[in-house]
Amino acid sequence: MQKITIIGAGYVGLVTGACFAEIGHQVMCVDSDPVRIELLRRGRSPIYEAGLEELINENRDHLRFTTDLGEGLDAGDAVFLAVGTPTAPDGRADLAHVRQAAAEIGRRLRREDLAIVVKSTVPVGTTRLVERIIQENLPEPKRFFMAFCPEFLREGTAVKDVLEADRVVIGADDLEIFDRVARLYRRFGRKIIHTDIVSAEMVKYASNAFLAAKISFSNEIANLCELTGANIDHVVKGMGLDSRIGDKFLRAGIGYGGSCFPKDTNALLKTAEDAGYDFSILRSVVEVNRRQAERFLEKIFRRYPGGLAGRTAAVWGLAFKPGTDDVRESPALRIVSALAERGCRPRLYDPAAMNNFRKSLPDLPCEYSVSAAAAAEGADLLVILTEWEEFAGFPLERLGGLLKEKIVFDGRNCLSRRSAEAHGFEYFSVGRPDLPAR
Numbered sequence: 001m002q003k004i005t006i007i008g009a010g011y012v013g014l015v016t017g018a019c020f021a022e023i024g025h026q027v028m029c030v031d032s033d034p035v036r037i038e039l040l041r042r043g044r045s046p047i048y049e050a051g052l053e054e055l056i057n058e059n060r061d062h063l064r065f066t067t068d069l070g071e072g073l074d075a076g077d078a079v080f081l082a083v084g085t086p087t088a089p090d091g092r093a094d095l096a097h098v099r100q101a102a103a104e105i106g107r108r109l110r111r112e113d114l115a116i117v118v119k120s121t122v123p124v125g126t127t128r129l130v131e132r133i134i135q136e137n138l139p140e141p142k143r144f145f146m147a148f149c150p151e152f153l154r155e156g157t158a159v160k161d162v163l164e165a166d167r168v169v170i171g172a173d174d175l176e177i178f179d180r181v182a183r184l185y186r187r188f189g190r191k192i193i194h195t196d197i198v199s200a201e202m203v204k205y206a207s208n209a210f211l212a213a214k215i216s217f218s219n220e221i222a223n224l225c226e227l228t229g230a231n232i233d234h235v236v237k238g239m240g241l242d243s244r245i246g247d248k249f250l251r252a253g254i255g256y257g258g259s260c261f262p263k264d265t266n267a268l269l270k271t272a273e274d275a276g277y278d279f280s281i282l283r284s285v286v287e288v289n290r291r292q293a294e295r296f297l298e299k300i301f302r303r304y305p306g307g308l309a310g311r312t313a314a315v316w317g318l319a320f321k322p323g324t325d326d327v328r329e330s331p332a333l334r335i336v337s338a339l340a341e342r343g344c345r346p347r348l349y350d351p352a353a354m355n356n357f358r359k360s361l362p363d364l365p366c367e368y369s370v371s372a373a374a375a376a377e378g379a380d381l382l383v384i385l386t387e388w389e390e391f392a393g394f395p396l397e398r399l400g401g402l403l404k405e406k407i408v409f410d411g412r413n414c415l416s417r418r419s420a421e422a423h424g425f426e427y428f429s430v431g432r433p434d435l436p437a438r
Helices: 011-022 034-041 052-058 069-075 096-108 126-137 158-163 175-188 197-228 232-240 261-274 280-303 331-341 354-360 372-376 396-402 417-422
Strands: 003-007 026-030 063-066 078-081 114-118 144-148 168-171 192-195 312-316 345-349 381-384 407-410 426-428
Touching: 003 011, 003 069, 011 026, 011 052, 011 063, 011 078, 011 158, 026 069, 034 063, 052 158, 069 096, 078 096, 078 175, 096 126, 114 126, 114 175, 126 144, 126 197, 144 168, 144 175, 144 197, 168 175, 168 197, 175 192, 192 197, 197 232, 197 261, 197 280, 261 280, 280 331, 280 407, 280 426, 312 331, 312 372, 331 345, 331 354, 345 354, 345 372, 372 396, 396 417, 417 426
Parallel strands: 003 026, 003 078, 026 063, 078 114, 114 144, 168 192, 312 345, 312 381, 381 407, 407 426
Antiparallel strands: none
C-alpha cells in the first residue's frame, strides 16, 4: 500500500484516484474547487461515468478529498498531476493550469525525494517544463523525481480502462523512479512499459491521433460507399477481421468529438508545426472529421428542397458518444444549431447530456424532452446523433406510430437498415444505400 496524491479531481484525476483506492492505496485528491470537493466528500461524483460514484463510496476508507495542496503534498509518496489542458485559441494545449499547479507545488514542497508524475495530456517537453517551474519556485533546494504516465481512458468505460488497462506507459529517465511508479500499478496486473519521458509524452498524442485517423478513414470509405452503392457495414466487417487492422474505431458516422481526439490532434499538429514538419496525414484526418457533420446536414437539406422552416425535428442524442454526458466538440452542437438556423424546431432528448448541451447553447430555440418517445411524438423527422442503446433498441413499429412522417436520418447507423425498410421508413444513414420514399 502506497500513499498517493492526485492534483486535479477532474475526469482523469478522479477516475485514477478512485481506481488506485480500489486496489488498496491511500489516495488524497486535491482540487481548487471547494464545491466539487464538498460534493465528493458526500460521496457524489461531479462526473457522469459508469461505476465511478459506486467506486468512490465503496472506498471511503482509502479516499480523501481536500482543497489544501500543502496537505496533499505532505501526505503522498507519489504525486500525480492531472489538471486540465484545454485547447487554446491557436490550437495548442493550454498549459495555464499545469504551470499554475507546478508553481504551487514548488512553493509548498517540504519533503525530499517525492515522485511527481505528470498525468495530464501535455505536449512533448512539458514534463521538463514542470520540473523547471517547480525548481524555480522552491524556497530552498529539494530533491524530487519526475515521470510522465499518460492516461488512456475512454469516457463511458473509464473505470474499466484503468482497472483492466491493456498497458501502462511510464516515461522516466531514471530506472529508480520508473520502479517506484511501476509498483503503484502492479496490482492491476497489466503490461507496464518503460520509455524515456519525451517518448511517453508522444505515445499519448500518437495513440489518439492514430485512432482519430481510423475513424476519419472509415468515414471517407463510407462516403465512397454512398457514391458506389457499397454498404459500409459489410466493408468494415471484412476489414476488421484482418488481425493487422482490427475492428475497433472503424464505425462510420458523423465524426469524432469529446475532450480528447479534437484537442489532441490539434495539439499534435501544432507540435509538428513548431518542429517545422508538415503532418499532412493528420491535417487530412482533422479536415475529414470537420466535413463529416456537414455532409450529414446536406442529406437532410437535400431531402427538404423547400426548406425546413416550420418543421419539427426530433433529435436523439447530444453527447459526443454514449455512456457520457460530455458534449465537448460533439457533432450535435453543429448539427442542431444548423437545423435551428434553417427555421426547423429541434426537439431534443439525450439520457445524460441535456443539461450540458443546454449550458453550451443556452440561447438555442429548441425544446427538451423527457424521453425518446416524447421527442419523436408528432415530429416531422427524426435525427439520431448518438448511438445510445435505447435508441438502437427502440421498437420501429412504435416509432412509426409516433412520427408524423416516417423519416429518419441516422448519423450513427444505430438502426438496422433492413428493419427500417421492413417497417416502411424513409431512412438515411452513413455509408449505406438510402431508403427513399416509396
